[in-house]
Amino acid sequence: MQIKSLVIQDVDVIPETLDHGILYVAEHYRIAVHSCCCGCGMEVATPLGDGQFKLTRDTDGPTIFPSIGNHDYPCQSHYWIENGKVINSY
Secondary structure, three states, X not given: OOXXXXXXXXXXXXXXXXXXXXXXXXXXXXXEEEEOOOOOOOEEEEEEOOOOEEEEEEOOEEEEEEEEEOOOOOOOOEEEEEOOEEEEOO
């Protein structure tokens, strides 16, 4: 099942099992992790920081820039996360 939106959950450590629709953010480790939005269930890790992914928080939800490209995964999905909504290009 494709994921259409994400909400942030701040964590100290990334859980072993990821719930769909949750963007787990471990600020201390400068990483955000979520289950692939195509629905394949693969874990997608986005390192946060200079020259990497940028996470912004808004009342509507998280935005990650640039887009998420899972070209090394079997699903080869590509999408944007903007204001909590998943915008697909797959």
